[in-house]
Amino acid sequence: MTNPVPNPMLPAPYVVQRVLRETHDTFTLELSPKTTMNGFRFSPGQFNMLYVFGVGEVPISISGDPSKTKTLIHTTRTVGTVTKAMYKLKRGYVLGVRGPYGTQWPIGEAVGNDVVVVAGGIGLAPLRPAVYQLLAQREKFGKIVILYGTRTPADILFRKELERWRSRFDLDVHITVDRAMSGWKGSVGVVTTLVPKAPFDPLNTTALVCGPELMMRYTVTELQKRGLQASDIYISMERNMKCGIGLCGHCQWGTEFICKDGPVFPFSEIKSLFAKREL
Amino acid sequence: MENLEHILSEHPFLQGLHEDYLRLVTGCASNVRFEPGQYLFREDEEANWFYIIRQGKVAVEAYGAERGSVIIDTVEQGEVLGWSWLIPPYNWHFDARAIELTRAIALDGKCLRKKCEDDHHLGYELLKRFAHIMEQRLEATRIRLLDIYGNEK
Ligand SMILES: Cc1cc2nc3c(=O)[nH]c(=O)nc-3n(C[C@H](O)[C@H](O)[C@H](O)COP(=O)(O)OP(=O)(O)OC[C@H]3O[C@@H](n4cnc5c(N)ncnc54)[C@H](O)[C@@H]3O)c2cc1C
Numbered sequence: 360m361t362n363p364v365p366n367p368m369l370p371a372p373y374v375v376q377r378v379l380r381e382t383h384d385t386f387t388l389e390l391s392p393k394t395t396m397n398g399f400r401f402s403p404g405q406f407n408m409l410y411v412f413g414v415g416e417v418p419i420s421i422s423g424d425p426s427k428t429k430t431l432i433h434t435t436r437t438v439g440t441v442t443k444a445m446y447k448l449k450r451g452y453v454l455g456v457r458g459p460y461g462t463q464w465p466i467g468e469a470v471g472n473d474v475v476v477v478a479g480g481i482g483l484a485p486l487r488p489a490v491y492q493l494l495a496q497r498e499k500f501g502k503i504v505i506l507y508g509t510r511t512p513a514d515i516l517f518r519k520e521l522e523r524w525r526s527r528f529d530l531d532v533h534i535t536v537d538r539a540m541s542g543w544k545g546s547v548g549v550v551t552t553l554v555p556k557a558p559f560d561p562l563n564t565t566a567l568v569c570g571p572e573l574m575m576r577y578t579v580t581e582l583q584k585r586g587l588q589a590s591d592i593y594i595s596m597e598r599n600m601k602c603g604i605g606l607c608g609h610c611q612w613g614t615e616f617i618c619k620d621g622p623v624f625p626f627s628e629i630k631s632l633f634a635k636r637e638l
Numbered sequence: 639m640e641n642l643e644h645i646l647s648e649h650p651f652l653q654g655l656h657e658d659y660l661r662l663v664t665g666c667a668s669n670v671r672f673e674p675g676q677y678l679f680r681e682d683e684e685a686n687w688f689y690i691i692r693q694g695k696v697a698v699e700a701y702g703a704e705r706g707s708v709i710i711d712t713v714e715q716g717e718v719l720g721w722s723w724l725i726p727p728y729n730w731h732f733d734a735r736a737i738e739l740t741r742a743i744a745l746d747g748k749c750l751r752k753k754c755e756d757d758h759h760l761g762y763e764l765l766k767r768f769a770h771i772m773e774q775r776l777e778a779t780r781i782r783l784l785d786i787y788g789n790e791k
């Protein structure tokens with residue numbers, strides 16, 4: 360008798376090991392598999408479908424370190440039904456996990472280049488695994504620059520980690536917020552204003568951009584003004600998903616299925632779609 | 639002076655300015671330094687200067703009794719701070735406070751206004767450059783109004 364093919368729509372049970380409240384509306388779940396001892400392997404940029412039993416399933420990017428396969432880490436912003444239910448989960452609760460799915464940030468392709476990581480709001484979460492991987496092979500890249508924009512100082516995600524990264528001599532970290540009270544020592548202004556000042560060589564740079572679509576649109580414009588080619592700019596797209604594996608068509612965007620052709624795309628491949636409305 | 643002229647000629651803000659004009663502008667320039675917390679200017683004061691920031695960071699702030707001082711923008715190394723010297727009634731609309739030790743070249747607006755009135759070509763050259771800065775700040779402000787870090791409708 361042959362082994363049955365595992366059903367790709369069947370979530371595997373994972374236990375919540377730790378819940379970290381990151382900001383007033385974001386939290387990180389550390390999960391471990393309930394039934395297997397196998398580690399969870401993924402590439403930076405990939406996502407899982409997370410199922411809150413009895414509520415629903417949502418795509419959430421993996422925000423942990425790809426070299427640490429024992430724990431699976433996701434960072435989520437509460438916006439609606441499922442993410443709010445997820446926010447209430449506590450240590451010991453069980454969650455369904457399907458994945459990893461989707462394309463990855465082009466870390467291999469960026470070898471030899473400067474790398475600029477531009478994140479807006481919760482967009483830092485899907486980029487964090489890429490930063491871990493870049494830092495694990497630091498010597499293979501030129502300058503590494505992280506530009507992060509969010510609404511207020513209280514909304515800064517992974518604050519301690521950003522501070523650690525900022526104290527490194529081989530990393531440039533710039534954070535800006537939309538508004539702040541007197542006493543804030545960082546920058547105030549939208550994240551796009553950091554691009555013209557950032558120390559990278561536009562002729563030899565790979566850009567990884569993640570955040571809400573408007574933020575990515577204006578960031579791409581600034582990167583192109585700096586001289587980056589569309590093929591050197593990568594963005595991570597979001598659309599509502601159901602199957603996550605290219606079957607249902609829910610996430611179709613023009614000719615692309617975000618769940619399997621994306622979520623990470625070179626901007627050169629999708630720039631005609633990016634400009635279109637109501638796709 | 640020669641050193642100041644050299645620094646100004648290298649700055650993108652004055653790039654391409656004819657050397658005679660550069661000399662005129664340098665005649666209105668001086669090196670200044672502000673300690674962290676020190677104000678470069680306060681709201682409603684007469685606006686007689688603008689600054690080319692060489693090092694450090696300056697917060698542009700608005701004060702409201704209920705909220706205290708709110709930072710609405712920061713101006714950093716390489717950037718230009720202040721255009722109220724150019725527009726009547728020549729008063730500052732906000733406070734500007736050094737967040738870090740800040741070194742800048744201060745340009746005397748009264749001195750420049752006089753030179754611009756005497757020579758409209760110089761006035762136009764400076765106005766073009768300020769129009770560019772204003773356009774960039776306006777665009778950044780408009781993008782900020784969109785609240786681009788959320789997907790809320
Ligand atoms: C590939 C991929 C990766 C993602 N990675 C992450 C991640 O790492 N962390 C994370 O927090 N989110 C991530 N998302 C977004 C996440 O999937 C959605 O926020 C989630 O599906 C919302 O489900 P819900 O049931 O909570 O909200 P719903 O009940 O479906 O929606 C409630 C309200 O929220 C709005 N809404 C829906 N989606 C979003 C959104 N993305 N942002 C803001 N408002 C929204 C809806 O328009 C609606 O008004 C990702 C999405 C994709 C496609």
Ligand code: FES
Pocket residue numbers: 599600601602603604605606607608609610611616617618619
């Ligand atoms: S979610 Fe079903 S095709 Fe992408």
